Amino acid sequence: MTAATPGISDRQVAMMAVGCALAVSTIYYHQPLLPQMAASFGVTPAQASLIATLTQLGYAVGLLLFVPLGDRVQPRKLASLAIAVNTLALLACAVAPTFALLAACSFGVGMTAVTAQIIIPAVSGRATPARRGRVVGSLLGGLASGLLLARMLSGLVGAHLGWRAMFVLASVVDLALLAIVIRNLPASTGLTVVRYRDLMRSLVALVREERLLRISAATGFLMFAAFSALWASLAALLARPPYGYGPATIGAFGLAGIAGIASAPRIGAAVDRIGTRNMVLVGTITVGVAFALVAAGGRSLAWVIAGMVLLDLGNRAALVASQARIFALRPESPSRLNTVYMVSYFIGGATGAALGGYAAQRDGWIGLAAVGVVLALAAVMVNAFAPDKAVVALAEGQS
Structure with a gap:
């Protein structure tokens, strides 16, 4: 999948990409199933979108509380514990008797689904600056595969066995992920001896001292907000006239992500070649164009599919860079x-899910597109303040 990097083999990078795919799937299984969940509990589609919002918020909380420990605790141990608890949260979703309990359990699923974000820094930290983009691109290609797997698999399982069965199957997938992590996640040799409280305080220091980190975080917030706005509302829109699709068909729309999966390593190589700022700019503009196409979604599926392909490519380009x-x-x-x-990034996802669900219910495809275009334009403006290519290249060379 990528050239060998110091201290890690090609096989390990490939297996960790698979691990990223299985780990991230957990927070996307629900998306094609939201209309089924709404019908099961007698709530509106807009209310059902709360499941998507809480899952993303839970993921953001888990990232904040658990992922920093990857600089202090061996990543393999940390990831294994997260997977074990995530398995229990998925089973709790499967048997939730009320919508309120399902929402609470969904938050727990998101909170403990952070294994991919433990894997990525552990593996990319072994890459040289010249190859970091390629390694990150390979791992994020795995994440993209996970999104595709989750949406297609959950759509099919939901159509034939119901949404609860999907959460049971997801817990079995977690067991496979645990085996991959135990056997392949490399040990870290640069762990920091620091108290948890000081570790958390250091996050504030990083935000305060690193301007490029602030710009990147703001861009990620806006880009994933746009991405989640579409996916959190897509099932409800496609279930309406003139389409009236069920979970299996809606899940198949995840195939729009194939282009992004195939392009992820090439995007990483392009980042190494043209610079991070330029690639982020390409990604943000592409997302804006994607939502301009989505605006015509009520007229033809061709516009929806074209917009989804561009959205996936644009979001991926900005994320890798x-x-x-x-x-x-x-x-x-x-x-x-x-x-x-x-x-x-994932607070942005929760925000986008809420905005997209509201806009889609009120104004359909046009409302959803308006939300996406505004978010994309804001991301373009934020990135205009990022250091230029030469400054970033100098920083990479010094690392």
């Missing part, structure tokens, strides 16, 4: 840098 540039800032603190970025 942003993570490549933050990992170059302080090599001794990869987990904490990743924590700051990903907490902002």
Whole structure:
């Protein structure tokens, strides 16, 4: 999947990409199933979108509380514990008797689904600056595969066995993830001896001292807000006339992510070649164009599919470039840098899910598109203040 990097083999990088895929799947299984959940508990589609919002918020909280420990605790031990608790949370969702309990358990699922964000800094920290973009691209390609797996699998299982069965199956997938992590996640040799309280305080110091981290975090917030706005409301829109699709068909729309999966390693190589700022700019503009196409979603599925493909490509380009540039800032603190970025990223996801669900219910495809375009334009403006290519390249070279 990528060239060998110091201290880690090609096989380990490939297996960790698979691990990222299985780990991130957990927070996306619910998306094609939201109309089923709404019908099961007698709530509206907009109320059902609360499941998506709480899952993303839980993920952000888990990133904040647990991922920084990757600089203090062996990543393999930390990830194994997170997977074990996540398995229990998934089973709790499967048997939840009320919508309120399902919402609470969904928060727990998100909170403990952070294994991919433990894996990424542990593996990318072993890469040289010249290859960091490629390694990050390979791991994020695994994440993209996870999104595709989650949406397609949950759509099919939900259509034939119901949404509860999907959460039972997800707990079995977690067991496979645990085996992969135990056998393949490399041990860290640069752990920090620091109290948890001081570790958390250091996050504030990183935000205060690293301007590029602040810019990257803000860009990630806006980009994933746009991405989640579409996916949190897509099932409800496609279940309406003129389409009236069920979970299996809605889940198949995840195939739009294939282009992003295939392009992830190439995006990483392009980041190494043209610079992080330029790639983020390409990504933000692409997302804006994607939502301009989504605006015509009520007329033809062709516009929806084209917009989804561009949205996935644009979001992926910005994500790979942003993570490549933050990992170059302080090599001794990869987990904490990743924590700051990903907490902002998934708070953005929760915000976008709420905005998208509201806008779609009120104004349909046009309302959803308006939310996405505004978020994309804001991301373009934020990135305009990022250091230029030469400054970033210098920082990468010094690391």
